[in-house]
Amino acid sequence: MIKYLGSKRTLIPVLEQLAVASEAKTALDLFTGTTRVAQCFKKLGLFVTAVDTASYSLAFAKTWIEFDGGVGQLQLEAAIDDLNKTTPEAGYFTQEFCVNARYFQPENGEFIDAVRNRIETEFKNSWMYFPLLTALILAADRVDSTTGIQMAFLKSWASRSFNRMQLRDPKLLAGGGKAIQADAVSLVSGLAPVDLAYLDPPYNQHRYFTNYHIWETLVRWDAPESYGIARKRIDSRETQTKSPFNSRKAMPEALEKLVRDVNAETLILSYNNESWLSRDDLIDICRVKGSVELIEFDFKRYIGSQIGIYNKAGQRVGNPGQKRNLELMVIAGDPKRVAKMKLVGKHQS
Ligand SMILES: C[S@@+](CC[C@H](N)C(=O)[O-])C[C@H]1O[C@@H](n2cnc3c(N)ncnc32)[C@H](O)[C@@H]1O
Known part of the structure; x- marks a missing residue:
């Protein structure tokens, strides 16, 4: 989690x-x-x-709450194995969160960019879309360089950030x-x-919208304009993102x-x-x-x-x-x- x-x-x-x-x-x-x-x-x-x-909460809730686990578990594991073989390629995520800021090591940022693009193009209409997004967020969270909020990153790289990312099965739950x-x-x-x-x-x-802006962007995949050291989404300033x-x-x-x-x-x-x-x-x-x-x-x-x-x-x-x-x-x-x-x-x- x-x-x-x-x-x-x-x-x-x-x-x-x-x-x-x-x-x-x-x-x-x-x-x-x-x-x-x-x-x-x-x-x-x-x-x-x-x-x-x-x-990102919608992605988690679709994965763990709405889906009835057990159905398609093998298919999900196969998709995760295949995504783990993706060739890294730098894009928006690497530039914003690994170059302009230092939330993740660039090698992991490149992996996130490439995997996220594949989820969008290959799984958009599949029941696995949200479970795969959840798996990607969990994998990224294991190698981030923060104290747990995305308003700032650590002065020196967190030791976990040097680990190479791998997606894992998010383990769906049985029930409705x-x-x-x-x-x-x-x-x-x-x-x-x-x-x-x-x-x-x-x-x-x-x-939460600003504290977890990276997960918000990773799910929306809308490459927003961003600002400040934390590279927050420009729509953080808009009323509809406020609670x-x-x-x-x-x-x-x-x-x-x-x-x-x-x-x-x-x-x-x-x-x-x-x-x-x-x-x-x-x-x-x-x-x-x-x-x-x-x-x-x-x-x-x-x-x-x-x-x-x-x-x-x-x-x-x-x-x-x-x-x-x-x-x-x-x-x-x-x-x-x-x-x-x-x-x-x-x-x-
Ligand atoms: C204290 S956290 C909940 C933590 C949760 N119980 C858990 O264990 O992970 C508050 C949550 O409220 C959400 N939130 C803020 N304003 C909201 C609103 N107006 N309607 C629904 N959710 C909102 C935030 O996105 C955040 O996930």
């Missing part, structure tokens, strides 16, 4: 128990990101709908689901009712609307003690769903905040922050189910 800010990797065991306690058969993961949580629900046998605005690329707030009232909804919105001003959840002013109303409109028997809202809203605000927002409980977990902070972030000239452009953060989960809905789910929190503390 890729390095991703706010990824809920460490919360998966808890979320798994919460989903079991909720007795859900259908679930909605409204800010699916890496799809880790949606995958966890799918593995439990739930039919999951995974939503995110990011193009749906992948949707959309703004959660506008979409949610039009979705079918679900048993369990999981909400994990961004909780500060840091935008209300990155705005202190817009976020409370967006969250309130989302919670009100989501048609789910039980809801889990992940939040963080560094967010703009207090615990009481979160609880108040969730009251419209019925009974409300809050559980908290103490986790080590995202690594980028511990080691600091450096620009091309080797200057520190981000400082290490506090080393611990609290993950909060608000559970809301039918009182009996919420009471059962709350017991999961008790066993964790």
